[in-house]
Amino acid sequence: MHAAFSLLVALSGVAVLYIFLGADFLAATQLLVYVGGILILVLFGVLMTHNIGAVTVNLNTGQIVLGTLTSLLVLGSLGLILYRNVWFRHSDLPFEPTAYSIGESLMTTHLLPFELASVLLLAAMIGAVMIARKEG
């Protein structure tokens, strides 16, 4: 439960970072879809599957150690890559509203992923309704 609220803060933080990077439409989309959609779903999942009473905390310490090791390995290798490279950075372009250009390229040059994404959403909706239906 607290983890879901921390995830809310993390996702809003990513949306703010999108604004810093000049992606205003993307920040609004992230807030609407991720925080207002997926996070509400996750909260529903947390609340509906809440084990009242029997909270079996089987902390497998070997698992935690391996998980920490793997995540530190990922972070270490990424940090190595980041700090050894010479990052070629263009000068700061002025911020401009992106909604028009994104919409235009979605409708002209990136039409196929757009249609495929709508088919994917339809399939996901139908699949989710079919899976979570009560029997009979």
Place this chain on the structure above:
Amino acid sequence: MNYLIISAVLLSCGVYTALTKTNAVRFLMGIELILNAAALNFVAFSRFSEGAFNGQLITIFIIIIAASEAVVALAIILNIFRFRQSINIDEAHTLKG
């Protein structure tokens, strides 16, 4: 470059959450963190390259795919909870030979 560091930290937190937690909903939260880290990476690269919006377009599709995957995953988790009254992913091993 700082954005890449942030995305790397988010990725490692997501990987830790996805590998360690036995709760299925926590696992899903870790996957969402990983996806967000990748999306942030894409947008950071698109900002610092000349005038192309490709990173932001890919991020829109990442958001769409993450939404549909979260929906289906939660439907499956609710179904498993209905049958077993527990969402410990270590206990859901009836398909194992």
